[in-house]
Amino acid sequence: MDKSLSVAELNSIFDAFRHFESSSARLQEKYMALKREVAMLREELRKKEEEIRRSEKMVALGETAAALAHEVRNPLGSIKLFVSLLKEELSGASEPLELVCEIEKGIDSLDRVVSNILGFAKDDASKKAPVLVNSIIKEIIGQFGEELKKRKIRIDFMPDGERMILANPESIRQVFRNLIQNSIQAIKEDGLISISTKFLCEPVSKVEIFLEDTGGGIPSHLLGRIFEPFVSGRKEGTGLGLAIVKKIIHQHGGEIEAVNSAKGAIFRVAFPCE
Template sequence: MQKSQDELMNEFSVFMERFSAQSDALELAYKALEMQSEQLKKMQEEVNQSRVLSALGEMAATVAHEIGNPLGGIGGYASLLARGIPPEDPKRKYVDKIIGGISSLNKIVGNLLAYTKKTHLQKQKTDLVAWAEAILAHAEIEIEKEKKKVSLERDFPAEFLNAEIDGERLQQVMLNLLINGIQAIEVEGKISVSIRSNENFAEITVADTGKGIKPENLKNIFTPFFTTKEQGTGLGLAIVKKIVDLHEGEILVESIPGKGTKFCLKIPI
């Protein structure tokens, strides 16, 4: 039996509806594919960039290591020279300048090595209170060196507080935060350090009453080589971030220009 024209038209319109639905689905699938390909391209670019960075890091580590050895020798001999020259001798000024320059170079080399070196954590059961007290003793020496009036306040648990951490690496973190705090204070101020914990993580805060960080700089402070200081390497906080990441921890910062800055570390224990 032959189909009527109406029937044919009906079938045709059902077919067209299906065709158009499928064509919509195809278009969606195509868009999704396009997005995935875009994402893949981005990932490929990121992989390439991190390859370049890691090659650069390795090169920096090798150069820093090679420079470190002769630098140690030069520093040693310069100190020996200084010992033989009385302070009133005009030559002494030059030798002291050489020693100052070497100490700046040592800082750059040390920071480059700390940032680029492949680090494996050596975690050990550590009493955070005793650990922090030892670090604050180092900070007191820094305060004296900088000739500033900075008081160190503590808010620590009354007794010990045990945590499984790499105390040496985290000491580097704390010292970098404390030294930044001291440097941010012009003449007189306060740095408060607190330690708290729950069963999952320890929370350590370092807050200073220094000059604060401009809002536009806040997003850059953990980027390697970002510095606003004449003598800075800009690696201090990059090292901090690296060590905190290795602990699978977190670091947060709040800052009010003219009032101060507070860093909060969360370390799983």
């Protein structure tokens, strides 16, 4: 029997091979694409797990810090009282009095740390009332008056038309106090802080506040972490200021972000409007 194949049979075998080759190339491509996708998803999952671990650690750290702050607050109150009595006793004796004043400064600084930690642990977004944003910013700027004069820092406030938000007024004061305080600390001396407000109706009604300073900007290695508790670029900082700010803003359904400009930092805050 003749087993040789005809030209037509050979052609169809070659066709089948070509078809098989191109299908297998396409399959290989699909396989590689899927492999890339799996690698990307795996990386995403790893990042999310890391985020969860970090936030769990932060919660535990926050709770420990709050418990510690509670323990410190009472003896600190007594020390404060005794130091003020000692100060009275020492009136007239200038050298020992100077030493006591130094102790008092140390106590005040500890007191601020403790209040910050307790403030961070507190949840008071439920005590909401109508708040006029521009008026509150003006009030806080006024409170920094002396310090601004001393450090030759100017604040330019450019408010849009006044609007109301539903918020805890004391918390909103704290947000702007902390942000302005940070700008002043970054500038140190001789500079400008520009604050402006803007109202947006679309797609949702909200008020945006921009704080821009000439303090040289947020150190680049901290830029992604400044809203985490206990992250500070200052020797005497607690790293709680912006963590409190972010927490308050989120409790009020708002947003905050920070970027650097050529001259300093820019913070954008947004609150939903009534």
